[in-house]
Amino acid sequence: MNILITGSNGLLGQYLVRDLANEGYKIIATGRGNNRLPEYAGVKYISLDITDKAAVFESVENNKPDIVIHAAAMTQPDACELNKEQCRATNVLATAYLAEAVQKSGSNIIYISTDFVFNGKEGPYTEEDTPDPVNFYGDSKLAAEEIIKQCNTRWTIVRTVLVYGNTLSGTRSNIVNWVKDNLEHRKNIKVVDDQIRTPTYVEDLSKGILLIIKNKAEGIYHISGKEILTPYQMALQVADYFSLDKSLMEKVNAATFSQPAQRPLKTGFVITKAEKELGFNPVSFMEGIRKMYP
Numbered sequence: 405m406n407i408l409i410t411g412s413n414g415l416l417g418q419y420l421v422r423d424l425a426n427e428g429y430k431i432i433a434t435g436r437g438n439n440r441l442p443e444y445a446g447v448k449y450i451s452l453d454i455t456d457k458a459a460v461f462e463s464v465e466n467n468k469p470d471i472v473i474h475a476a477a478m479t480q481p482d483a484c485e486l487n488k489e490q491c492r493a494t495n496v497l498a499t500a501y502l503a504e505a506v507q508k509s510g511s512n513i514i515y516i517s518t519d520f521v522f523n524g525k526e527g528p529y530t531e532e533d534t535p536d537p538v539n540f541y542g543d544s545k546l547a548a549e550e551i552i553k554q555c556n557t558r559w560t561i562v563r564t565v566l567v568y569g570n571t572l573s574g575t576r577s578n579i580v581n582w583v584k585d586n587l588e589h590r591k592n593i594k595v596v597d598d599q600i601r602t603p604t605y606v607e608d609l610s611k612g613i614l615l616i617i618k619n620k621a622e623g624i625y626h627i628s629g630k631e632i633l634t635p636y637q638m639a640l641q642v643a644d645y646f647s648l649d650k651s652l653m654e655k656v657n658a659a660t661f662s663q664p665a666q667r668p669l670k671t672g673f674v675i676t677k678a679e680k681e682l683g684f685n686p687v688s689f690m691e692g693i694r695k696m697y698p
């Protein structure tokens with residue numbers, strides 16, 4: 405089976421390429437610019453900017469993938485808020501190009517979406533809850549979901565929450581590394597304690613998507629960790645794991661920070677559907693930290 409992945413240089417994309425290639429799938433990895441991953445057997449890399457409509461059509465047409473996993477996106481909410489046109493081009497218009505291309509080629513599509521489609525008033529959320537984004541990033545991801553739902557080939561929307569892990573090409577900024585680096589350098593940090601999330605270890609997300617492929621699952625799935633934590637509670641676990649000084653951490657409310665994009669307060673997911681239908685079983689946050697730093 406051929407699988408085309410967009411955003412293969414990104415955090416999730418890198419793990420998808422590795423894990424799906426290890427399962428014996430033929431992978432067409434596509435990313436912006438040069439390949440940032442090691443070579444794996446059965447993986448072909450193509451440089452693809454998803455905002456280039458003709459290039460999107462060409463890559464799907466030439467490779468005739470059975471499945472497209474669309475993981476590329478403009479992922480920073482503040483950048484999306486400040487550059488709405490670029491966000492719309494990347495997250496919405498490019499998804500429309502891919503949706504049109506897969507319908508022409510008869511490929512199925514798996515779209516990676518976010519907890520930021522919800523307003524955060526009453527999370528954790530199930531697949532049945534009604535989206536209502538509070539920022540432009542969330543708006544763009546919801547608009548892309550609506551495009552995917554119109555596809556006449558099999559479609560799956562995988563929503564996820566606060567993904568953490570180290571990229572395979574190096575480390576990357578995430579809650580675990582941010583807390584670790586600051587406390588190791590004895591820097592004081594302010595950590596939010598009135599937001600809730602269900603943080604997701606990147607390998608679990610990749611495994612969840614593999615389960616979706618194997619089960620030919622369609623529709624919407626919430627794939628995240630199952631522990632409901634505030635960022636402050638996550639930071640405490642990081643400090644515990646590395647035996648760092650917790651007195652450097654100050655508990656604050658999200659309202660302390662003024663950021664260009666508003667954040668939904670209480671998100672996180674109920675993952676019962678994925679557990680029951682797919683056998684999805686994510687690690688605890690502490691176990692995720694251990695996997696990043698064994």
Ligand SMILES: NC(=O)c1ccc[n+]([C@@H]2O[C@H](COP(=O)([O-])OP(=O)(O)OC[C@H]3O[C@@H](n4cnc5c(N)ncnc54)[C@H](OP(=O)(O)O)[C@@H]3O)[C@@H](O)[C@H]2O)c1
Nearest residue numbers: 411413414415416436453454475476477479518564566567
């Ligand atoms: N990380 C999270 O906490 C989180 C939470 C919920 C949902 N998600 C969703 O999960 C998916 C994967 O995110 P991630 O965590 O892997 O983020 P990421 O590391 O930022 O990866 C996104 C990738 O998309 C690529 N990209 C951006 N614009 C592109 C373009 N015009 N053409 C081709 N590629 C382009 C980026 O390329 P460059 O490497 O060149 O920048 C990057 O490699 C996204 O759809 C995101 O919305 C992520």
